[in-house]
Amino acid sequence: MSxxxxxxxxxxxxxxxxEHQTPAAAATRAVDGISFDLRAGETLxxxxxxGSGKTTIGRALLGxxxxxSVQGSIRLQGEELVGLxxxxxxxxxxxxxxxxxxxxxxxxxxxxxIAAQIAEPLRVHLHLSAREADARAMALARRLGxxxxxxxxxxxxxxxxxxQRAMLAMALSCEPEVLIADEPTSGQDVLSRAQLVALxxxxxxxxxxxxxxxxxxLAAVAQLTxxxxxxxxxxxxxxxxxxxxxxxxxxxxxxxxxxxYPTMTTARDLRAIRGSLPDPSNPPMGCRFHPRCTQAxxxxxxxEPLLARSxxxxxxxxxxxxxxxxxxxxxxxxxALRKAFRANGQIGRRPADDxxxxxxxxxxxxxxxxxxxxxxxxGSGKTTLGRLLVGQLVPxxxxxxxxxxxxFGLSTAARKRCYRRIQFIAQDPFDAISPRLSVGKxxxxxxxxxxxxxxxxxxxxAREALDAVSLPTDEGFLGRRAHTLxxxxxxxxxxxxALVLDPKLLVADEPVSMxxxxxxxxxxxxxxxxxxxxxxxxxIxxxxLALVRKIADRxxxxxxxxxxxxxxxxxxxxxxxxxxxxxxxxxxxAFDW
Amino acid sequence: MVxxxxxxxxxxxxxxxxxxxxxxxxxxxxxxxxxxxxxASYVYDAEVRAALAAYYGLDRPLLAQYGxxxxxxxxxxxxxxxxxxxxxxxxxxxxxxxxxxxxxxALSLAAVLGLLGGALAGWRRGSSADKxxxxxxxxxxxxxxxxxxTLLLIVFGARLRWLPLAGGRxxxxxxxxxLDAARDIGRHLVLPALTLTLATMxxxxxxxxxxxxxxxxxxxxxxxxxxxxxxxRLKWVxxxxxxxxxxxxxxxxxxxxxxxxxxxxxxxxxxxxxxRLIFEAVGARDYPVLQGAFLAVSTVVLGANxxxxxxxxxxxxxxxxx
Ligand code: SF4
Numbered sequence: 001m002s003x004x005x006x007x008x009x010x011x012x013x014x015x016x017x018x019e020h021q022t023p024a025a026a027a028t029r030a031v032d033g034i035s036f037d038l039r040a041g042e043t044l045x046x047x048x049x050x051g052s053g054k055t056t057i058g059r060a061l062l063g064x065x066x067x068x069s070v071q072g073s074i075r076l077q078g079e080e081l082v083g084l085x086x087x088x089x090x091x092x093x094x095x096x097x098x099x100x101x102x103x104x105x106x107x108x109x110x111x112x113x114i115a116a117q118i119a120e121p122l123r124v125h126l127h128l129s130a131r132e133a134d135a136r137a138m139a140l141a142r143r144l145g146x147x148x149x150x151x152x153x154x155x156x157x158x159x160x161x162x163x164q165r166a167m168l169a170m171a172l173s174c175e176p177e178v179l180i181a182d183e184p185t186s187g188q189d190v191l192s193r194a195q196l197v198a199l200x201x202x203x204x205x206x207x208x209x210x211x212x213x214x215x216x217x218l219a220a221v222a223q224l225t226x227x228x229x230x231x232x233x234x235x236x237x238x239x240x241x242x243x244x245x246x247x248x249x250x251x252x253x254x255x256x257x258x259x260x261y262p263t264m265t266t267a268r269d270l271r272a273i274r275g276s277l278p279d280p281s282n283p284p285m286g287c288r289f290h291p292r293c294t295q296a297x298x299x300x301x302x303x304e305p306l307l308a309r310s311x312x313x314x315x316x317x318x319x320x321x322x323x324x325x326x327x328x329x330x331x332x333x334x335x336a337l338r339k340a341f342r343a344n345g346q347i348g349r350r351p352a353d354d355x356x357x358x359x360x361x362x363x364x365x366x367x368x369x370x371x372x373x374x375x376x377x378x379g380s381g382k383t384t385l386g387r388l389l390v391g392q393l394v395p396x397x398x399x400x401x402x403x404x405x406x407x408f409g410l411s412t413a414a415r416k417r418c419y420r421r422i423q424f425i426a427q428d429p430f431d432a433i434s435p436r437l438s439v440g441k442x443x444x445x446x447x448x449x450x451x452x453x454x455x456x457x458x459x460x461x462a463r464e465a466l467d468a469v470s471l472p473t474d475e476g477f478l479g480r481r482a483h484t485l486x487x488x489x490x491x492x493x494x495x496x497x498a499l500v501l502d503p504k505l506l507v508a509d510e511p512v513s514m515x516x517x518x519x520x521x522x523x524x525x526x527x528x529x530x531x532x533x534x535x536x537x538x539x540i541x542x543x544x545l546a547l548v549r550k551i552a553d554r555x556x557x558x559x560x561x562x563x564x565x566x567x568x569x570x571x572x573x574x575x576x577x578x579x580x581x582x583x584x585x586x587x588x589x590a591f592d593w
Numbered sequence: 594m595v596x597x598x599x600x601x602x603x604x605x606x607x608x609x610x611x612x613x614x615x616x617x618x619x620x621x622x623x624x625x626x627x628x629x630x631x632x633a634s635y636v637y638d639a640e641v642r643a644a645l646a647a648y649y650g651l652d653r654p655l656l657a658q659y660g661x662x663x664x665x666x667x668x669x670x671x672x673x674x675x676x677x678x679x680x681x682x683x684x685x686x687x688x689x690x691x692x693x694x695x696x697x698x699a700l701s702l703a704a705v706l707g708l709l710g711g712a713l714a715g716w717r718r719g720s721s722a723d724k725x726x727x728x729x730x731x732x733x734x735x736x737x738x739x740x741x742x743t744l745l746l747i748v749f750g751a752r753l754r755w756l757p758l759a760g761g762r763x764x765x766x767x768x769x770x771x772l773d774a775a776r777d778i779g780r781h782l783v784l785p786a787l788t789l790t791l792a793t794m795x796x797x798x799x800x801x802x803x804x805x806x807x808x809x810x811x812x813x814x815x816x817x818x819x820x821x822x823x824x825x826r827l828k829w830v831x832x833x834x835x836x837x838x839x840x841x842x843x844x845x846x847x848x849x850x851x852x853x854x855x856x857x858x859x860x861x862x863x864x865x866x867x868x869r870l871i872f873e874a875v876g877a878r879d880y881p882v883l884q885g886a887f888l889a890v891s892t893v894v895l896g897a898n899x900x901x902x903x904x905x906x907x908x909x910x911x912x913x914x915x
Contacts, residue, residue: 059815059819062819064815064818064819086824089821090821090822090823091821092821093818093819093820093821094819094820094821095821098819098820099816099819101812101815101816101819103812106811106812106813107812107813107816108813108816109813109817109831109834109835110813110835110909110910110911111834111835111838111908111909111910120820120822121820121821121822124820124821124822124823124826125821154910154911156910156911170820
């Protein structure tokens with residue numbers, strides 16, 4: 001299908017402003033080399049945070065920026081728009097490309113009636129008589145749920161939502177070929193949001209108008225559009241079929257965006273992607289996302305990733321992403337894991353004559369920078385699963401891959417190196433830590449075992465790790481014996497011990513079950529903070545759904561050795577599919593902290 | 594609007610009361626001095642003295658004086674001039690039209706020039722034409738009125754002899770037709786009106802220009818542009834129309850200043866308006882005239898504000914339905 005609107009390598013750079021202008025002063029690169037197509041009759045969404053350049057693109061499509069700041073190509077039915085003069089643009093504006101701006105509240109001239117403002121372009125462009133123009137404005141406004149009372153009103157007499165509808169009526173008045181709707185539903189409540197967009201799409205369909213939806217809310221628009229373009233700091237970082245992006249985001253930023261977005265029902269704390277948007281006049285070298293990316297490699301800092309077809313997308317839809325690694329990496333991947341114990345086996349919890357299958361056919365992925373919780377009752381096999389993943393047990397069947405390497409296929413030495421990057425925090429710190437040792441020694445020990453660094457370096461890293469878990473780092477504390485610490489302190493020491501090797505993945509088995517309630521909340525939040533600051537993966541194994549829902553991105557529910565339910569934390573909590581999950585939820589203590 | 598009207602009436606009452614109280618509370622008791630044979634400002638004319646005593650009634654209680662004063666003011670009795678022994682209302686009636694002619698001419702000229710110049714400069718903000726206009730208007734509006742007036746007087750009146758030097762009309766002239774009268778009065782009006790225009794135009798220009806710049810940055814102007822409207826429509830129908838709102842409000846607030854400026858200019862050009870009347874009354878300690886003039890000018894300023902309020906309500910729907 002040929003494109004109706006075709007944008008190629010669009011740049012919008014604003015000159016630096018301010019007193020101290022030097023010739024070298026960096027321009028603001030609001031949009032930096034973006035290409036996309038809008039096909040006839042299609043709905044396309046441009047998604048990004050504030051400052052990603054999405055609104056700048058909308059304005060560029062109407063020629064509203066100073067001509068000098070726009071470079072590249074915008075073709076409407078093959079006709080080049082970049083470089084048109086004001087007269088040329090006037091013929092395009094509103095008749096061919098119209099825009100419903102984000103700030104509908106201030107988009108109307110305060111001194112004229114709404115009807116006159118909707119009718120104005122009809123009279124100017126289509127040379128309709130006053131009566132014809134009014135009649136058309138009225139008909140359109142009616143469809144969008146406004147009455148003649150609204151049309152007779154002045155802008156200040158309408159509510160925000162009403163103005164938004166009036167804005168849409170105004171934008172649709174000349175039946176443009178393209179409608180740009182910038183956050184068209186921000187003033188509406190959730191229910192009428194979906195209705196409004198559906199209505200908008202229906203009208204666009206009748207008029208033969210293609211819709212370009214601009215939004216910050218990936219999850220919401222992906223359900224309403226066919227294709228999505230995701231922007232980050234003026235760059236296009238991922239584009240593809242909307243439903244597929246929603247189901248399996250490939251770029252780490254897109255993934256973070258979907259995870260950071262709180263749904264109405266999520267019980268999880270809102271988590272933003274670590275760091276913040278770069279300064280548009282001085283964007284980072286290489287991949288613009290690298291300072292915030294949890295999987296950035298050396299190449300990301302120097303070389304800009306190009307948009308390329310993504311591997312690892314199952315369906316036939318075209319997915320392009322800009323990432324050197326080809327998208328979000330699986331940190332830990334387990335496939336078809338099995339483990340059974342004999343009745344006289346080492347660990348079997350239930351004595352049974354012909355053995356117990358503790359882990360049956362488990363698949364599991366932890367993506368880069370993700371927090372996954374495996375939840376189940378005692379005896380569900382979750383602890384066995386944890387031990388398989390960290391190499392304390394060898395599976396009967398199946399694979400465990402860490403950073404794309406099959407752990408059980410490696411040589412012993414190589415496997416050891418891998419396990420340095422996976423650290424395990426046991427349920428009971430008193431089990432894991434020898435009570436006679438000093439705190440300093442406990443934390444330093446992994447470094448000593450691995451033979452890393454000099455004594456001084458080890459000491460420094462131990463202090464750093466203790467600092468990260470909010471423990472004192474003075475000599476006095478370092479010299480204390482482990483058995484003199486409280487449970488909470490000891491568990492923090494255990495976490496510090498795990499952190500000292502700078503792991504990529506933490507596996508924590510019931511990390512707080514030995515602690516009292518308030519200390520539980522503190523330690524679990526601490527884990528989350530450390531995970532997010534270091535960009536680690538975190539796999540939490542717990543029986544306590546209420547506790548893990550606070551920090552988990554995804555929750556897997558395990559029963560009798562199988563994963564019976566898996567999904568985003570918000571979904572699992574708000575709409576549990578499996579009876580067992582509902583039972584766990586019912587058993588959970590009140591959701592009140 | 595009704596509430597505003599009440600507000601204006603209240604203001605008028607305060608002005609009236611102040612006008613009553615001020616000369617009575619002034620140090621040195623200037624009013625009694627007029628009737629006191631031992632004081633320097635004693636009025637020798639017995640007839641005038643009698644009229645003064647009756648008007649001010651200083652021997653009666655304050656409240657009675659006040660009632661007398663109020664009923665007088667409302668029926669147009671403002672006392673008699675000491676200097677000219679004529680009713681003050683008649684004097685004001687003779688002088689006020691000249692001042693109104695002068696100020697209204699200057700004000701409308703300044704408004705039109707300020708609006709056009711301000712709109713164009715604001716539209717082309719940052720251009721060299723804009724910069725020149727802004728600098729020029731700052732200079733002109735800060736130049737002393739006396740200096741500008743004298744300069745104009747010397748150049749056009751004394752040197753070029755194009756225009757009369759003083760007065761509001763040629764003395765003792767009789768006009769065969771209305772047109773001749775208009776031409777004579779017009780020729781006398783040019784220089785004082787020009788001086789006053791120059792004195793007030795700068796600030797109006799700057800105000801319109803800055804309002805234009807503010808309006809042009811509003812979202813609705815971006816939308817109007819996106820709608821593909823012509824630049825003429827954008828400039829006049831949307832931008833200036835909105836910049837008009839602060840301008841009208843400013844114009845009303847400005848009315849008092851313009852009248853003060855007119856007082857100076859009238860003395861300079863010997864123009865027969867309120868300024869002249871006040872100037873001469875000050876010299877002669879003609880209290881009844883001063884009080885009457887003060888009242889008249891305040892009423893005019895109040896009226897101007899009322900008018901501006903009304904106009905702004907027509908212009909801005911947000912003020913109409915609150
Ligand atoms: S892995 Fe590198 S290229 Fe890919 S998003 Fe992260 S920083 Fe950018």
